[in-house]
Amino acid sequence: MNPAARLLNTVERIGNRLPDPVFLFLWLVGGLILLSMIGAALGWSAVNPVTGDRLAAQSLLSPENLERLIIGMPRTLADFPPLGIVVTIIYGASVAERAGLFATAIRGALLNAPRAILTPIVVVTGMVSHHASDASYVVVIPLAAVIFAAAGRHPLAGLAAGFAAVSGGYAGNLFPGASDALILGITEPAAHLIDPSYSVNIAGNWFFIIGVVLVFTPIVWFLTDRVIEPRLGPWAPSADAAAPAASEKQPLTADEKRGLAWAGLALMGMIALWALITLLPGSPFVDPAAEPEQRFNPLYRSLVAFFAVTFFLTGAAYGAGSRSIQSHRDLVRMMRDGIAQLAPYIVLAFFAAHFVAMFNWSGLGPILAVNAAAELKSLALPAPLLLICVVFVSCFFDLFIGSASAKWSALAPIVVPMFMLLGISPEMTTAAYRMGDSVTNIATPLMSYFPLILTFAQRWDPRFGLGSLMATMLPYAGAFLVAGLIMVAAWVTLDLPLGPGVGVYYEPPAPAVAAQEPAAGGLAGPHTPPQPAAVPSPTAPSR
Template sequence: MAIGAKVLNAVERIGNKLPDPVFLFLWLILGLVALSLVGSGLGWSAVNPVTGELMQAQSLLSKENLEKLILGMPRTLADFPPLAIVITIIYGASVAERSGLFATAIRGALLNAPRAILTPVVVLTGMMSHHASDAGYVVVIPLAALIFAAAGRHPLAGLAAGFAAVSGGYAGNLFPGSQDALILGITEPAARLIDPAYSVNIAGNWFFIIGVVLVFTPIVWFLTDKVIEPRLGKWAPVPGFNAPAAEEKTPLTPEQKKGLAWAGLSILGMIALWTLLVFIPGSPLVDPDAGEGQTFNPLYRSLIAFFAITFFVAGGAYGAGAGTVKSHRDMVRMMGEGLSQLAPYIVLAFFAAHFVAMINWSGLGPILAVNAAAVLKEIALPAPILLIAVVLVSCFFDLFIGSASAKWSALAPIVVPMFMLLGISPEMTTAAYRMGDSVTNIATPLMSYFPLILTFAQRWDPRFGLGSLMSIMLPYAGAFLVAGLLMVAAWVAFNLPLGPGVGVHYTPPAPMEASQLPSEGGITGLPTPPEAAAIAGPGVAKR
């Protein structure tokens, strides 16, 4: 058996033995409780180099923490930032999705694509489909295969390009959306473990996700046209097998075109409204008294409301034009249906929220981050190398755990504070994580949509098996990984902005001297409280 097959079999065996992400968090919580007992008993502590605050490990079974856990359980869930952010955007996005706006816009983009640029249009449409939740998997990928066949090209090449864009290019988009809100919403409380005043906005990775589109699109274009399609050969239907007919590629109806026109006008209207809000005197979206580069922070934070309202208005406008929305009651029903599909995430959010909160209550997250930062500071690895490690760790975990938010909820409380202490911004650490979380989606059969994609492929060729699908997707995954690592390293090396007002590096409110970090790394080397006070020094004010 080839080495590659053995590795994939091992990944599948290990992945199948992992519990559901909900119970994964439950086991993590139980482990955290046990570790807090050990840490508090041994007097683990550290000093926050930013605030000068002495952080001591606290038992999660202490009276105070048990009160927080039991009496404050509803508040812990309500205070979990990603939950409120995602629900807010889903109110609008569910109307845009269920009225047919997203699916029709995707179909319109692909149906009208010239043959010469069919592949990049599929890629761009696939990445933009991330705004439509999982619609890209069930709309873009099978439609890409159908349109390739109608253009006289191999349908499985179209399927591969669509899958690579929708899943492998998960970190890419032209505009922030619900995924940015979800992931960056997890980043903010992690950053506040070190800097309580730190604020993250939905546009924190905007320029980076555009960069992913610009880098990944030509990769998919080249691999699809020059590697994958020639390998597949000329498309020939299997004798005795009825493949989907290319004639099923029906054009948009007049009602759908009318709905798209109305939706486009409504989006332009929302952009004009937000622009007006920025320039009116006393605008709530501008803070003239903020420091340099912070003037438009309110505008960036308002993007959550902007996308929620825009999706709602555009979805309603499309539905009115296309006839899929008959009254306001239809829109209310669509919002309810959209929220009902969030049920699995809300269940996961309950456990993730408590895990994040309990790391904070125990003090172990920032204590571990301070000491790990001390070790890395002594090793003196360049920032690009450190962030490449984040990409690789993210890639590895993605082989077993599909949920991006579940992985980031577990990793963020450790890696975000740790990298802040090394001068790397939370947004840059998040971008590195998102890159790693994207590239291996298309290479693992444990990915939740992998069986569905295989089903789509077998509509065209019943002999097409799991190994066949993996063999055509591995070139994309390998190229994405190399390009992703280079992109993260280059972003840091050239100190490129990640979003409006957001850079690669983190500058703490107070100077962070090397002497303020513990000189010894690891949990067992944590300083005792008197030693920690000496580390803080007189020049660091305690907040």
């Protein structure tokens, strides 16, 4: 057995032995309780260089923390930021999905794609389809294979391009959506460990995710047309291959076209309404007393409501036009079914919320962040190299834990405060994490949708096995990793904006301790970011 095969077998064995993410969080909570007791007993502490406050480790079994845990358990869950955001958006998105808007719009975009630019249209459609959540896996990927076959191209090349876009390009999109709300919603409470006033909005990575689309699309286009499809060879349909469903090849019906037209009118109406509210004197979406770059923060925070209402209205308009919705009872049923599909996430959110809250109560997050930031600062590594480390850590964990929110809930309380103390904004750290979280999904059999994609492939070639799918997707994963590392490094080096009013560097509000001159060879960039004050030696042992 060659080394590559042994490595894959080892990863598969380790991954299969891991418990459900819920129990991973239970283990983390148990370890956190033990660590908090040790830290409190040994007097671990540090000084927050932003506020000047002394940070001390607190035992999670202290009377105060036990009261927080037991009596405040319902409040801990209710205060978990991602939960409210995701549930709010799902109310609208479930109507749009179940009415058929997402599937029809995706189908219409792919069916009308010219053959010469078929691949990039599949890729962009796949990345935008992230708004449909997991529906993109069961709609875009098999449909991409159908469209390639209809155009006389190898259907497995279309399937590979769709899989690369939907899963490998998970960090990319043209507009913020539920995934942004989920991930950035976890970022905000992690940032509060250092700066309780820090606010993260759903548009915090908007420009970055557009950049991912612009960078990854030509990569998938080149690999699909010049590497993957030639490697697959001429397509000869097997007599044993299952024929794709006829409905997948059918053009849009008159009802579906009418539904899309009505949905488009509803979308334009919502955009016009939000623009009108923003431009009106005394608009709640504008804060005239804030700094110029922060004045539109209320507008950005309103995007959660905007997407929820927009998905609801466009879905309802499509349903009325296409006749897939017959009465208001259908709307209520769709919202109810959408929330029911969230049940696994709500179960996970309960344990993730308590882990995040208990991490905060213990005080270990800021202490670890201050100590780690002091060590990293002493190494004088440039900011791009620091964030590249985040990409690699995210890639590694992605081999074993498929849930992006589960991984980020565990990592954010450590890496977000640590990088804030090094002058890196929470949004930039989040962007680096999201890049790493995307690239390895398509090449690991531990990814939850990998068996489903293999089933889709075997409809066209029954001999196409697990190894065949992995070999097909590895070129995409390798190219995405290299491009992602370059993109993160370039974003920091050029100090590009991550979203409206959001930059690469973090500027602490009114430091309590006077900042010292930055050390030579500190954070690299086109300008010198604000440096945190020197961190005094902690009383905890060096770790």
